[in-house]
Amino acid sequence: MTLSANPLAGLGPAVNAFENLSTFGWTSPHDLAFRARFGPPVEPGRVVAASRGLALVRTASGERLCTPSGRMRERLLADDLTLCAGDWIALRLDPGDTRGRMVDLLERGPSLTRQGPDGRPQCLAANLDVVFLVMGLDRDCNAARLERFLALAWGSGARPVVVLTKVDLNDRAEAFAADMRGVAPGVQVLEVCAPAGQGVARVGACLQGGLTGVLTGSSGAGKSTLLNALLGEDARPTGAVRASDGRGRHTTTRRELFPLPGGGCLIETPGVREVGLGAEGADLDTAFSEIAALAARCRFRDCAHGAEPGCAVREALDQGLLGGDRYGHYLQLRREVAFEAARGDERLWREREDKWRRISKAQKSLRKR
Numbered sequence: 001m002t003l004s005a006n007p008l009a010g011l012g013p014a015v016n017a018f019e020n021l022s023t024f025g026w027t028s029p030h031d032l033a034f035r036a037r038f039g040p041p042v043e044p045g046r047v048v049a050a051s052r053g054l055a056l057v058r059t060a061s062g063e064r065l066c067t068p069s070g071r072m073r074e075r076l077l078a079d080d081l082t083l084c085a086g087d088w089i090a091l092r093l094d095p096g097d098t099r100g101r102m103v104d105l106l107e108r109g110p111s112l113t114r115q116g117p118d119g120r121p122q123c124l125a126a127n128l129d130v131v132f133l134v135m136g137l138d139r140d141c142n143a144a145r146l147e148r149f150l151a152l153a154w155g156s157g158a159r160p161v162v163v164l165t166k167v168d169l170n171d172r173a174e175a176f177a178a179d180m181r182g183v184a185p186g187v188q189v190l191e192v193c194a195p196a197g198q199g200v201a202r203v204g205a206c207l208q209g210g211l212t213g214v215l216t217g218s219s220g221a222g223k224s225t226l227l228n229a230l231l232g233e234d235a236r237p238t239g240a241v242r243a244s245d246g247r248g249r250h251t252t253t254r255r256e257l258f259p260l261p262g263g264g265c266l267i268e269t270p271g272v273r274e275v276g277l278g279a280e281g282a283d284l285d286t287a288f289s290e291i292a293a294l295a296a297r298c299r300f301r302d303c304a305h306g307a308e309p310g311c312a313v314r315e316a317l318d319q320g321l322l323g324g325d326r327y328g329h330y331l332q333l334r335r336e337v338a339f340e341a342a343r344g345d346e347r348l349w350r351e352r353e354d355k356w357r358r359i360s361k362a363q364k365s366l367r368k369r
């Protein structure tokens, strides 16, 4: 397998600082695992943006529009997967083909997942090291949302980092930041004013060493402004990538993954809410580490920290060592997690039932014949 420039790519003199795949997060463990599975002419690539059956993919030789092979399409359908920014894929660039052909989706690491309207998880950004929660200090900031986000982010396996933007618009920015630090034990909380360049480098430093991050947060929180500041002046390729998908239909794909001049990549997913993040469920024990530490001293191991005797959490609450808000949010999130888990189990169970029903029907009709 070669990671060097592909003479077939025909991408012109697109020589820039981001030529190499390592600036897109490709590491030697990735490379070893890849070589063990694929040989030339199959090479690795990272999805920069995806829309329907088409993906803009960064390869070692440049960017390429790619479509999945028939087999890969089937596998994605069977596994209920759609490609998203940050995915690593195996592809081939055959001579004469204008499109690259994706042959496989490599296993995903920590990912940002949203609960789709049908209850199915939908991946929005894949293979993440850091999840940034961007909150504007003008109006957006609130402890309950932050706690929910942290529980879900820890559960996803990526490291959460809180970015408080618009420090210039709030006279009480310092006090707000202190409050947020209070509910985010063990989490970096950065204060930023992107238009003035304040705190921007510290955000970039979180991705040093070729890490990948994603920007989440409500609309207007300042995600794009921060991304632009990280990319530097005029560095941001504007506009959409417009391409025919081979059936004459035109699809517009917005670029979503950006390599940063200072190293690492950042994925911008417009319209992402912090809720529903991480299909693997929430990690409340890390997000509420002080409560988890107390709970270890409860009399019952499955204590719900309600009316049980010998509950160390209630005791701390009664003694004023644990805030009522914090306790309330914790119980609320626990209920939600339990509900989502049950909902997921039920969906799996129903799908399995359906599958067996189809199989036994097919067998019956075979026997009849």
Ligand SMILES: Nc1nc2c(ncn2[C@@H]2O[C@H](COP(=O)(O)OP(=O)(O)OP(=O)(O)O)[C@@H](O)[C@H]2O)c(=O)[nH]1
Pocket: 165, 166, 167, 168, 169, 192, 193, 194, 195, 217, 218, 219, 220, 221, 222, 223, 224, 225, 226, 270, 271
């Ligand atoms: N004063 C001030 N304004 C800011 C700051 N950061 C962003 N803004 C402004 O806030 C508004 C929204 O910022 P965006 O970066 O577009 O917000 P976004 O999170 O990308 O919003 P969506 O694209 O809708 O998700 C813009 O008018 C920015 O100029 C800041 O640190 N200080």
Ligand SMILES: [Zn+2]
Pocket: 295, 298, 299, 303, 304, 305, 306, 308, 310, 311, 312, 313, 314
């Ligand atoms: Zn308890």
